[in-house]
Every structure is written in C-alpha cells, then in structure tokens.
Amino acid sequence: MMPVVLGLVLLVAxxxxxxxxxQYSGVLIGTDAVTVDYxxxxxxxxxxxxxxxxxxxxxxxxATCASVAGAARLRIDGxxxxxxxxTSTVSLPPGDAGLSTLRLECGFRAPATIDRETTVSYRxxxxxxxxxxxxxxxxxxxxxxxxxxxxxxxxxxxxxxxxQDAALLDVTEVTVxxxxxxxxxxxxxxxxxxxxxxLDRLTASxxxxxxxxxxxxxxxxxxxxxxxxxxxxxxFAPGHGxxxxxxxxxxxxxSLRHALAVAGTVTLTHTAGVxxxxxxxxxxxxxxxxxxxxxxxxxxxxxxxxVGAAMLRRARRGVHPHGHGHDxxxxxxxxxxxxxxxxxxxxxxxxxxxxxxxxxxxxxxxLAMGFAGGLAPSPSAVVVxxxxxxxxxxxxxxxxxxxxxxxxxxALAALGAVLARWRPVLERRVRGRTxxxxxxxxxxxxxxxxxxxxxxxxxxx
Amino acid sequence: MxxxxxxxxxxxxxxxxxxxxxxxxxxxxxxxxxxRPGTSTVDDLSAAITAREARLARLPGDWLGWAELGMxxxxxxxxxxxPSYYSRADAALARSLTVGPDANAPALxxxxxxxxxxHEFATALRHGQAAAAADPYNAAAHGVAFDxxxxxxxxxxxxxxxxxxxxxxxxxxxYARASYLFELRGRVSAAREAMQLALESASTPADTAxxxxxxxxxxxxxxxxxxxxxxVDEGLRVTAADPGLRLLRARVAAAAGDLPGAAIExxxxxxxLPLPDYAATLGDVLAAQGDAAGAATAYGLVAVQxxxxxxxxxxxxxxxxxxxxxxxxxxxxxxPAGTADKVVAAYRARxxxxxxxxxAWVLHAAGRHREALSYADAALRLGTRSALVHFHRGxxxxxxxxxxxxxxxxxxxxxxxxxxxxxxxxxxRTTLGGVS
Numbered sequence: 023m024m025p026v027v028l029g030l031v032l033l034v035a036x037x038x039x040x041x042x043x044x045q046y047s048g049v050l051i052g053t054d055a056v057t058v059d060y061x062x063x064x065x066x067x068x069x070x071x072x073x074x075x076x077x078x079x080x081x082x083x084x085a086t087c088a089s090v091a092g093a094a095r096l097r098i099d100g101x102x103x104x105x106x107x108x109t110s111t112v113s114l115p116p117g118d119a120g121l122s123t124l125r126l127e128c129g130f131r132a133p134a135t136i137d138r139e140t141t142v143s144y145r146x147x148x149x150x151x152x153x154x155x156x157x158x159x160x161x162x163x164x165x166x167x168x169x170x171x172x173x174x175x176x177x178x179x180x181x182x183x184x185x186q187d188a189a190l191l192d193v194t195e196v197t198v199x200x201x202x203x204x205x206x207x208x209x210x211x212x213x214x215x216x217x218x219x220x221l222d223r224l225t226a227s228x229x230x231x232x233x234x235x236x237x238x239x240x241x242x243x244x245x246x247x248x249x250x251x252x253x254x255x256x257x258f259a260p261g262h263g264x265x266x267x268x269x270x271x272x273x274x275x276x277s278l279r280h281a282l283a284v285a286g287t288v289t290l291t292h293t294a295g296v297x298x299x300x301x302x303x304x305x306x307x308x309x310x311x312x313x314x315x316x317x318x319x320x321x322x323x324x325x326x327x328x329v330g331a332a333m334l335r336r337a338r339r340g341v342h343p344h345g346h347g348h349d350x351x352x353x354x355x356x357x358x359x360x361x362x363x364x365x366x367x368x369x370x371x372x373x374x375x376x377x378x379x380x381x382x383x384x385x386x387x388x389l390a391m392g393f394a395g396g397l398a399p400s401p402s403a404v405v406v407x408x409x410x411x412x413x414x415x416x417x418x419x420x421x422x423x424x425x426x427x428x429x430x431x432x433a434l435a436a437l438g439a440v441l442a443r444w445r446p447v448l449e450r451r452v453r454g455r456t457x458x459x460x461x462x463x464x465x466x467x468x469x470x471x472x473x474x475x476x477x478x479x480x481x482x483x
Numbered sequence: 484m485x486x487x488x489x490x491x492x493x494x495x496x497x498x499x500x501x502x503x504x505x506x507x508x509x510x511x512x513x514x515x516x517x518x519r520p521g522t523s524t525v526d527d528l529s530a531a532i533t534a535r536e537a538r539l540a541r542l543p544g545d546w547l548g549w550a551e552l553g554m555x556x557x558x559x560x561x562x563x564x565x566p567s568y569y570s571r572a573d574a575a576l577a578r579s580l581t582v583g584p585d586a587n588a589p590a591l592x593x594x595x596x597x598x599x600x601x602h603e604f605a606t607a608l609r610h611g612q613a614a615a616a617a618d619p620y621n622a623a624a625h626g627v628a629f630d631x632x633x634x635x636x637x638x639x640x641x642x643x644x645x646x647x648x649x650x651x652x653x654x655x656x657x658y659a660r661a662s663y664l665f666e667l668r669g670r671v672s673a674a675r676e677a678m679q680l681a682l683e684s685a686s687t688p689a690d691t692a693x694x695x696x697x698x699x700x701x702x703x704x705x706x707x708x709x710x711x712x713x714x715v716d717e718g719l720r721v722t723a724a725d726p727g728l729r730l731l732r733a734r735v736a737a738a739a740g741d742l743p744g745a746a747i748e749x750x751x752x753x754x755x756l757p758l759p760d761y762a763a764t765l766g767d768v769l770a771a772q773g774d775a776a777g778a779a780t781a782y783g784l785v786a787v788q789x790x791x792x793x794x795x796x797x798x799x800x801x802x803x804x805x806x807x808x809x810x811x812x813x814x815x816x817x818x819p820a821g822t823a824d825k826v827v828a829a830y831r832a833r834x835x836x837x838x839x840x841x842x843a844w845v846l847h848a849a850g851r852h853r854e855a856l857s858y859a860d861a862a863l864r865l866g867t868r869s870a871l872v873h874f875h876r877g878x879x880x881x882x883x884x885x886x887x888x889x890x891x892x893x894x895x896x897x898x899x900x901x902x903x904x905x906x907x908x909x910x911x912r913t914t915l916g917g918v919s
Binding site: 040041066067068070071074118119120121151152153192 | 529724753754755756757780783784787788790791793794
C-alpha cells in the first residue's frame, strides 16, 4: 500500500479496549506479610496474540504470574523483598466478534514484620509498554496506614467495570507509610469480639454495593438499609464514647429526651464531619487522613474529659451545699431541683429525680457529649462516601452517610431509653453511701475514658 | 426557650454543612488517586492533559482551553492508538463550542481532526473549512481541510490548503503534508526535499521520528535501502522505541534478505502495539521464510481486528480489506461475500488514489478484472511512483489479457523498487519472465 503520512496509519478506528492489556494491583499490608492481589484483563487482540501458549492454561497462568512477580519490585524500608506466587487462576470470558478475552488473577506474598513505622513501596513493570488501564490500591490489615499515594478501594471493581469517561489510569507505583496498631482500616477490630470481623465484612460488602455498575432502586434501598445497620453497629463498637454516654446518663439522671438529644447531636456532628472530611479528601491532592482521625480523636477525648470534670463539679455541689448531705439516706438533694419540666414523659413517674445544678450547664455538657461522640468520623463511612464520589454517585454517597448517622442515632437513643428506664430500679437498689458515690464514680469514669481516648489518639499522631 | 433555640442553631449548622458538602463534592472534581503526581509513568502528553484538565476544573469557561484539551486527546489517541480518546476529544470540543465564541476556529478544527480519525472525511472537510472561514489565519484549520481533501481525491484544492498552511506556519506538519502531495504526484525529489524541511523544523522527538520514518520510507520506495537504513538509525537514536521506525527497519532487513532478523523485530513491535500493518508485514516475512503456520497466525491478527471492527458496526475499512485481498490472491483465502460491493461503495465516500488502488486489488481478488482495471488506472492518475500500485495494475492487465501493458507495469514496478514486497517482488519477476 501507499505510505500514508500524518499518522493516518494509527487512525484505524478500533473499538474501545480491543487492544488493551489492563492491570490491577491491590497491595495489602498485614502485620506479618505484604500480599498483592494482581488482576490482568486482556482484551480480544492481545488474547489472540497469546492464544498459542494457552494449550495448558494452568501452566500459562503460573508462568505468567511468576514473570509478573519477577518484573515487580516490593521494597520494605528500602530493602527489596522477593514476592512468591501463592495463587494463579486464568479464565477466558467471551468478548466481541466471537473472540475471547482473558482474565488472570495472581496472589503474591512476601513476609514482612511491621513492628515500627515502615515505608512499603511496590512497583510493577509487567506489560509496561502496552496500552491499558493500570490501577493500584493499598490498604492495611492490622496495621495503620499513615499515608498512601493511592486509594484504598478499586474504582474499577478489580477491572470488572471501567468507569465511563474517566481518564485512563496509569499508576505503576505505590508508596505506603504504615505503623503497627489500629488504623483507619482496623479501628473496628480494636475492641472486644462483639463487632470486629463481621463489621468489617459488612463494610466491605457495603462498599462493593456502592460500586456495582448496575445500581437499581432495589439495590439502592438495600444499601441504605445496610447503612442504617452499619451505623447502629458502629454505635455499639468500642471506642466511640458509648460507655461514656451511659455513665453520663446514669450520673446525671438523664431521661429519654436527654438520650435523644445526645443521639441527635452525635448523628449530626458525625454526618457533617464525614462530609467535611470527604470534601477535604477529594479536593486536596495528597493528604493523610490518619492524621485527621488522630487529631479529631484527641479533640473528642479532651471534650469528654472536660465533660467529666464538669460532672464531677456538679456532683460535689449536689452533695455539699447543705452540709447534712450525709444523713439524708437519699442520694439526692431536692433543694436545687427546680427543673421539673425535665425528665418527665419518659415513663418513670414515681421517682421524680430532678436535674442537677441549672439546665444551662446540663445542656451544654449534653451537647458537648454528643459533639464529642460524633466528632471522629467513622473511617468506613468516609470510605463509602469517597467510593460513591469516585463513581460519580455523590448524592447516593451522601444519602448513605446520612443513613449511617441515623442508624447510629437510633442505636444510641435505644441505649438511652433502656438506661433511662432502668436507672430508677438501679437507684432503688443502690442506696446510702454507695448510692451517693455513684455520680462521683460515673464522673470519674467519664474523665478517665476521655483522657485515655485523648492519650491514645496523641500516640497515633 | 433559649435551650430550644440553641438546639435549632446546632441543627441548622449541621444542615448547612450537609448541603455545602453535597454541593461541593461533585464528581466533576477528579477523584483522588487519579491525578496524583509521582505515582504514574505519565509521559509529557498525558501530563499536559492532566494539567489542562485541572485548569479547566477551575476555569470551566475557558473555551480555548477546552479546544486545546480536545486536540491533546486527539494527539493522545494517535500516540496510544486508543480510540477511546476520540469520544473524550469530542466531548471537550463540544464543550468549547458551547462556552466559546461564535467563530471558534480551534474547536472546529479539532472536530474536523476527530472526524478524519473516524474516516468521516466529508464531515472533516466541512469542519475544517468552517474553521478556516472563522479564522483564515489558523494553520491547523487548513491542515484539517487538506487531510480531508486528499482523502476525497480533490488534490488541487488540497494544494491550495497546504500552501496556506505553509505560509502561516512552516513547520513539520505543513511540510510533511506538502511532501505527501508531491509524492502522490510522482515528484519524488520534491517530496524528499519537503520532508527534509519537515525534519529540520521538527521540535519534538516525536516529530523527528515522524519525519525520519517518512524520509526512510521515501528512500525505501525508491529501492535505496542504504539511505532508508541510515534514516532509521538516525531516528532510533532520538526515539529508540518508535514503532514506525522499527517497522521500517524490519522492512529494510527483510528486503536485504535478513528474514529472521526482520521477524524478530516485528514480533517485538507487535508485542507492544498489535496493529494490522505490523501483523501483515510479519505474515509476509514468515511466509517468505516458508513458515506457513506462523504466517497464518500473524495474518489472523489482522483478520481478528477486521472482525472486531465489523462486530462494532464500523463501516468498511479500506486498509483492512486490502489485506484480505492479499490473502485471497496469495493464499487462496476467499474474500467474505459482498466484500467487493462494499468496497466500491466505500470508494464513493473516499475517492482517493490510494482507495482506488485498494478497490482495484479487491475487485481483482473477486475475479472482476475489467472493473478492477478502471480503478487501477484511477489509482495511477496522478503519476504516483509506487512499485506496488504498478504491480497491482500489471497483474490486473494480465488478467484482462493485456500482456504488453502487464509487461510495462511489472517492469516499471521492479524498476521503481526491486524490493517492494517480500512476497510480490518474486512474483513480479517470474510473471515478467512469463510474459516477455
């Protein structure tokens, strides 16, 4: 044929992706190993090119995984760690024009001990000169991610559905800073066995839901319901001031209304916090969310400790002003209680325990409590929001975060209602000296928990 | 009451935050992780695209910025052979026209370039001419019009367009176009000089490689393997991986008799960029070596891409049909039914001399030699010095019984370039011996 100038030779209108070799690498840093979840998605033309070698697909898969691992470089604090191939599977999904495409999945693993702050970098050089989508993610399992150059979840669902109109990704390198202990991806595992594994799995399936390419109304509603459940579970997960709130309600004779106020504040603060963090994370180019979580944790802890101090002061005043507090045989002086409008309507009509010193102080502590409870945004809610944004489903993400907050509120209100109902019974049993000590003990507990929260967060900064 | 009021304040603040969040977090902001520096192996072009995208996210009313982004996407599509960039280019250019002034020449020229890339040459010409009318001093507009006019077989108008382009902007793009027109008209030395000017005004390694490829190809087409080889070497010194240069190096090697070396080079290029042109050349080399199975696999790669285009509903692609005709002539692989009629229809939309040559060869492969002859004559109507086109007409003339005409064309083909094809040159020699 005649030579054609002006690059017209390249202008043959290939349908999208027929020539591409697409790759995804999900780096997961655990306490004792770094694993890589590698996916290779070949379009029809490159699949045709390798078809001669596919007579034994298993052999081809393990050989190709081995060469991909060989072309990759994992460095842990600057030292190269060799990757071993743990799994390799290949399938040939049908493509256009009666041709096949190819999907190869490899698992790589390198032992690593993360016992101090560590820099992990991973670079893949496989199929470097081919046209295609190259995506990487990084996450920690049992270690805290301090900073990362890539997102934690895949925008293509591990090459299952490429986002429309997104720029072709070309990420071949990732650098992650990790440190031992709980981080964003591990917060929910740090407590007792109540929530941990199940909660994480729930969050994972939740994120997957948001990423489904075929999101229908039914699935959307299901995701919303899941968001409510997750929020409720989150409220009972340790480390979020629920025990503190319980102690507060016991000490301050909170009613159902108080519980509702705290729950509402928690929800609003939390939702607003997640959205603000979402804005920051999507607009700032490079940002370490772990730092934010830590500082918010410090603020939250200090606020709780402050509330504890105020409670302690009120408890002291509640006992001492009349000097004969010790002989009362009843744990509470009525002298200061003028606020009969508080605490009704919650079903405990027989025991009108009145509010402590002044409604202003109470309400301030109450709102501060709720604020502290909602201040540190739940990483899983942030992840869900970011996932939705990257898929162009911002409104859906916001809706889910609100659902999450409502779930939290419902759980906290339920807890409050139970406490409000059972407190009178409790008080009838605990009388005398012990009874009078209850507010002090509760206030002290609130302070201690607040301070420990703050200290723990400071250590994580 | 004060308490309630405060609660209302808190609730109001929260709602305000929620609303701000929902408004600010729009997907228009590129998701974190997609535009981060330092994590990807972006080349200059995609870096420029990223910068432009970021700028346009801040200044969505920048009509020139949108047009430039659209053109950058067209460039990217050429460089990466990823046609998905064309729809992105379309969107950016349409945006430019929406926010831009009435006489938006850059966006119109961009739309013309996208249409040309999609082989919609009438549309490309319309956009190119509209762009040139909107701004007669826009060189790119004349370039787009030139490209369309050449494909539409309107060479005199194309000459006017390329002259305007050179007057406005004497650079690699305008000189290369002039060179191509000279070449089509058989003025080989003028074509060479123009391409030399294109090389001298090259400002990027890609431009240099482009000019070297065409200087080398001009030398090769004239049978001058030494000069072709030196252009390839010079070019590879600037861009070691350029697939066009490596394809030519393989062709030169094969012409010089180094078939295994050519095959190694072509396999390496194909493993990177599996374009039909490279696959067909590898098939020829392997067939010339006697490796029928290897050749069939390589030719299969061409057929696969033709199948994919057909499945995607793309109109008949003349380049790919030309390869199918080669298979029919050389390997007795029958043409798909109806191919000849489709090709004749495609010619009406793209009546260039190159198309005429393809149509002639397909009609010959389909056994319609008389019709083929008129297209073969049309293919040589400008006096193009192409060994392959003369070979085609010689074979067709022989099939119509014109032995003298066949002899003249075959001799001319071998005179122009005795190495024009590893498969057809030997056939030309034996046939010529038979008719002499």
